[in-house]
Amino acid sequence: MALKTAKQYYKSLEGLHPVAYILGEKVENVHEHPLIKHMTAAVARTFDLAQDPEGRQHLVTKSDLTGEDVSRFVKFYTSPDDLIAKVRMLKFLAQRIGGCYMRCTGMDAISSVGIELYNCDQKHGTKYWPRFLDFVKILQKDDLVLFSGVTDVKGDRALRPSQQKDPDMYLRVISKDNKGIVVRGAKIHQTGSLCAHWGMVVPTREMRESDKDYAVAFAFPTDAEGVVHVYGRGTLEARAMEECDLGNVEFSKFAPMVIFKDVFVPWDKVFLCGEYEYCGDMVRNFGNYHRHSHGGCKCGVGDVLIGAAATAAEYNGLVDNKGSINVSHINNKLAEMLKVTEAIYGCSIAASVESTRTPSGIYNVDPVLSNTSKLYEGKELAEVIRMMIEIAGGMVADVPSDKDFAHPEIGPLLKKYLKGADSVSTEDRVRIFRLIEKLAFESRDIVSNIHGAGSPETHRMTVLRNANIEEKKKYAKKLAGIKETK
Amino acid sequence: MALKTAKQYYKSLEGLHPVAYILGEKVENVHEHPLIKHMTAAVARTFDLAQDPEGRQHLVTKSDLTGEDVSRFVKFYTSPDDLIAKVRMLKFLAQRIGGCYMRCTGMDAISSVGIELYNCDQKHGTKYWPRFLDFVKILQKDDLVLFSGVTDVKGDRALRPSQQKDPDMYLRVISKDNKGIVVRGAKIHQTGSLCAHWGMVVPTREMRESDKDYAVAFAFPTDAEGVVHVYGRGTLEARAMEECDLGNVEFSKFAPMVIFKDVFVPWDKVFLCGEYEYCGDMVRNFGNYHRHSHGGCKCGVGDVLIGAAATAAEYNGLVDNKGSINVSHINNKLAEMLKVTEAIYGCSIAASVESTRTPSGIYNVDPVLSNTSKLYEGKELAEVIRMMIEIAGGMVADVPSDKDFAHPEIGPLLKKYLKGADSVSTEDRVRIFRLIEKLAFESRDIVSNIHGAGSPETHRMTVLRNANIEEKKKYAKKLAGIKETK
């Protein structure tokens, strides 16, 4: 089959029965829940677009493992071109979804884990790499959705995993036998976990020998026994619960905490177990790939931010008779917005060009450039959003509800008084303000800009550590006429 | 009486029966509505604090009109010290309320209108000034809450009031007789209108002779016949409706649209009617005063932002044994946050020092400095908020609900896994993330930073027009050795 339709995707979810809690209630048919279904729709859209001629070019590729057409979301990055194609695909999708569609976490995870499993097998004689290829083949064959579980809850930030008072603050192996292992812990900010068929746990940091029990990677079905998904509350629940004033009329995001209550994992899905020296590189690979992913998707979202701002200006009446915005400070702001979003994109493309081959055949992105991209997202994208609000105007703050518009007495008054440019209906004008509100105030999106794929301080340190400062000092000393003594 | 207690304030609201719609429903006892009462509580807190020894120094002053102790919120600014005291009062209150308490709009309105009424009487022989003083005396005597109605809905932004297709897009006089006038139109973003006893309409822009019908200022009770308040939806309604996960446990903000359906205003409450040449200065005065007000209150909110970030860092375990944050990048960010909030405050203090006396005896703030303050709020305060999120960490995005914590099965798991520093309860840690979420994502607060008291472009132009560029050119030419020919 290799490529699912959206319909097949929805069908496949019916067979899953994850344990999920949302706002204090245990939820059955969770994929239909108003707080979940808008992200499921976003994932479904990625299946739809793979069937579309333009989308297919971005989303479908050939498997290195089987030679078949497969989704790019389940393929290893085996060339710089793969990495470029990924960035472009994510931008393409984000322009059409206006937010997160979660499949990149699994895509980034397989390459980041894969690189190290190959290395581990070479050194320790383990058999993780072929076992892992079998798993990836399953993903490819059934066009499955995988999410990655990286971020542990971490407890006291000043302590290592094995130093925590409660040993479960990082996910760990609590027992093993000849069938498999049992794990306990919790992963947080698990974007779209309930939209996926499988999850894959990746260690969240480097580990030392004393942290050996925490050096574990494995795959699990999202409804495996003992796995509990707890919905993390965002800012705009009321809209989705009432199904009105949505902003983005189709798509949204959620990010549960996933708790592992002593979950059993059979050995054929265990991809690391105790070889602690690979944890650091695994998560660093993942971080670098995922910051690179953001370069594509956040530029796509940026296009929506820019488009929304420009539309609001048009609807406010600030265009000339050719439809071009004729207010110079708005044009200036649009250019500044583009400057940031294009830098985010450009640095990810460049990180692909400057990628390097690892022994596994998988290509690693340039860490300096991919982290530079993320740093612009982490800081300057907030200013892009602020400029969008500045262009749109105060109405973003407090538009009355669709329910008010539907009211027989005040509805007509609102339509009268919230009218902008003559050629635009009040309803459309309100729609664009709602979209802007959603883009600016959906907490999970905004916080992801800052903390997604690691926090800015991590990106800064990654840039610094991977830049060759000593070489740069040599250039400076040479030009200054300083003779190196060593 | 002159100074109400909080209890008396609540009591006084019982006598008001404004027409109000919230999310599609007409609401009776509106002051008790969950989306309204948290702002009423903020206003009540200002009455409380006026009874408190420390608060009294900020909130209570002597009336120039009667010599009695009155609330500073209903006193004209008749000295630079009054203006300094205002800024300090607003900061004091904002530190304790963490957001808006809405009384500054009325306070700023009376001085900005007053200056021009005095000028108008001098030139046109009208009697607005003594009539206005009578109104202010009532406010002082009964310690009443006044809101100002400045911002019209404006329709097509490229057209003047009298050019709009629908003539009601700016509030206007539709008829007058010997008893009074009848007005029609709508004012938007009317922060806390339902917490006030009275409103005062101020023109939203300069007017020309053709716009004469729009040159109107007047006071009206918030429950006057024909006045309709329509709640403008913000981001976090679900929290207030469910009374959980509030963030700021006591206080919040709302900003309705106030529609005037042919409202009658008796002459003794009409303070401008056709004298269009005063509109521009009235609203410019108001703008400058109100940006100056933001200097105090947003610095106070800034202190809460900084305090919340520092608390989150502490709760994450990032303090030394003396309780000082020991992560240098966090300390650096706190210093940067202070830099912005103190500049906002400092420029408002300086705008007070450099204020100038008008013929009415009321002092006008320095417009360059007050608008400079607002420009920092409009842009850099967004970065302060972003830094707060950066310090706090990703948990701001998606903490499970209090309702999850209360659930017998998952509540204990959440308490276990969301624990941070050992000495802090999980519940308190969650509380600080909720506060940060509220501070970062309550749309009316954030949009007010940008668009409150006019939009940044207005502030920029006000700075430019009031700075003496020609004088500065003279300094440069002189130093360059250029002889001025004129």
Next chain:
Amino acid sequence: MALKTAKQYYKSLEGLHPVAYILGEKVENVHEHPLIKHMTAAVARTFDLAQDPEGRQHLVTKSDLTGEDVSRFVKFYTSPDDLIAKVRMLKFLAQRIGGCYMRCTGMDAISSVGIELYNCDQKHGTKYWPRFLDFVKILQKDDLVLFSGVTDVKGDRALRPSQQKDPDMYLRVISKDNKGIVVRGAKIHQTGSLCAHWGMVVPTREMRESDKDYAVAFAFPTDAEGVVHVYGRGTLEARAMEECDLGNVEFSKFAPMVIFKDVFVPWDKVFLCGEYEYCGDMVRNFGNYHRHSHGGCKCGVGDVLIGAAATAAEYNGLVDNKGSINVSHINNKLAEMLKVTEAIYGCSIAASVESTRTPSGIYNVDPVLSNTSKLYEGKELAEVIRMMIEIAGGMVADVPSDKDFAHPEIGPLLKKYLKGADSVSTEDRVRIFRLIEKLAFESRDIVSNIHGAGSPETHRMTVLRNANIEEKKKYAKKLAGIKETK
């Protein structure tokens, strides 16, 4: 006499014979040297302006010590109004000099030292305070110019004074007897030392008991035996040496290193000797005062930057027929430039308003606000300068010399081809580019923006340490509903 004329100031310099080296040569009549005389002219201008009716209001005040009219440059700050007046005076002067006139260092030094001498006498029974008052009376009576010597050369930055391999890396007492003390060391960046009659050494940092020999403050004539001034090279020497292409036609800056080759200081000019516990506060007082001074002078320079940019735009032809700049991005940049310069000024004014009285009667500025002001100078003023260049255009880079203009063959060609707006002579256009070049590229001015009065990191830490973070945490916790347990 109390107030010197410029002529008297020049006359008084004739009596001084400091040992000075400039670019490898020992220089006699140093005050006439082309690299020195432009700063002497700046100082002379401050004497001139004290005689001018407008300038007098800024520059002349009454002595607390004698009741006589004295220069504000030699008066203690004994009220918030004194501090406001200082900021305004410095702005007034900088607008007219376009750069540094060096007298503020001495002014700031006397108050910062004075506060601690009073405290020291109270605790240790020393007699520094009356001795110091006698010295200040001399300064007042003869209207003398004092410079402060704060910054030591410091050697290895990671080591304290007493830990340095070479004990002279911080200035120290090497011997004392009943007549006085002998000191050795070097102070660097001694702006305008050769324009002053006296210098006053202030410790550069806090000291511990082990650093006791370094805890020394004293006054000395600039030509005292053993004092050597070594000119520090800046960027534009060729201009001053050739006396052409100057930019600022009258004024400039220099900042020598001052070396103390075992200099004897009599006891009546020694103001601290071993009481190490006052060093930290002395230099912190000085830092806070001096950052506060920058608030005035750099805003004045900012006015020149803005005026120069606006003049260049005019000369490039970018004005309407009323002379107003009609290019929106330039107006926008001018507003942004004002935003920064006014914030620098405003925070210094506010730091004066929020000053506090010390036991000596001298007022200390608010450290948070004065350091906030300096932080804007340290970072954002660079952007103001960049915007000036952006507005002016590429011509700032590489205008041919006055000597080319004077050349019979190419002079006429240059006049033809470098013509801008028709109404402006090419010569005047070139003059404004030269001024801009001087304002943007005179290294001592630009580096002073960053490192003058301490480095940004110091300012950041001063802001952080003086802001009450614990109080702000209390506000946040209270609003979040957290009960303080302690």
Next chain:
Amino acid sequence: MALKTAKQYYKSLEGLHPVAYILGEKVENVHEHPLIKHMTAAVARTFDLAQDPEGRQHLVTKSDLTGEDVSRFVKFYTSPDDLIAKVRMLKFLAQRIGGCYMRCTGMDAISSVGIELYNCDQKHGTKYWPRFLDFVKILQKDDLVLFSGVTDVKGDRALRPSQQKDPDMYLRVISKDNKGIVVRGAKIHQTGSLCAHWGMVVPTREMRESDKDYAVAFAFPTDAEGVVHVYGRGTLEARAMEECDLGNVEFSKFAPMVIFKDVFVPWDKVFLCGEYEYCGDMVRNFGNYHRHSHGGCKCGVGDVLIGAAATAAEYNGLVDNKGSINVSHINNKLAEMLKVTEAIYGCSIAASVESTRTPSGIYNVDPVLSNTSKLYEGKELAEVIRMMIEIAGGMVADVPSDKDFAHPEIGPLLKKYLKGADSVSTEDRVRIFRLIEKLAFESRDIVSNIHGAGSPETHRMTVLRNANIEEKKKYAKKLAGIKETK
């Protein structure tokens, strides 16, 4: 021959006798003049490095025209890989030269002109393209240095070429006959004109029919009759004139004005003459290519800025025993510096990847990405430089001269007192401060960051015009649920 050695390059200059004026004097042997020779050395270094194994990979390529090895500086861009190779070459060179080596202007000119000549021939039946290929073959065969002459002096900025009072404010054809054309005008900021064998004039803006005489492109030897080079004065002439305190000990930059006093150009070197419709695209091509070039070279210079700052920190004693900087705010600044320089580089790489083929076979860079790169150079690189100064410390302002160090009396004192870390000689410490001074204060370099390859406002407008805003609006409208009516 195809590839010159540095020696051959120097030799070839001997045959050129351009008319040149420097600081008011007509100069013979101009290539040896102290203000010229440091840039000639930079160009010579590019020849040297082409002989070096590592450099050869960057600098030498195969000619599309002849199949021979040629310098990349005289090759058309006929693939995305060519464009990537260019960016990397420029970075490689800038790291080793620390500034400008001027050859990119000619390289960018040939491709930008070539594209339009091909188009012109197709439409008008002209024969420019083959004629131009002949010229490029000469450049390739003799490995010649070409500079481009783009920027006219422009007179009144509000007027078009044909509207200027003086018709020579843009370079124009004043007569033509069957042998060739005669041109008059002046090009300004002609970086390194005197280091080149040939120049090529390119129109500076779009032209209309009325500006036809200004629509001219041609090549000329730098010593053609009537061509006058007038040196444009920078900030640090004294250093080069005295050959001391240079900072960059080998290399520097200059940028003369080149005046065309009725210069005859034979037809075989005329590449456009009256076909005004190609001027706009020619200069836009050039602009986009040249901003793309800056992406490489300024990142290379950025590496020197970062290296210099890190070296200064080391020399100040701020490293641990492994030689790593142990001051967190400095590391943080280094990361921020990298963020900017890598974004500049990354966007140029991405602009290569997203380049498009033109009918001529030459590839055009993506204009949005190349202009985004330049916008970061135009603004944020100034902050990188400011951070370099902040890290280095105040010593950048005013180090005494080498001549002082050589003085028998004060030399030893300076060596004593300007010592930093124990392991570093005072001389080396001073050298690094000098380099930093040069990097921060050489006006031609700094102004080039802002105005080189057009001014930031041009870059902003290019970004805006080339970004498809209408498409972005469509994305936003679709997501908001707005049905497009058209």
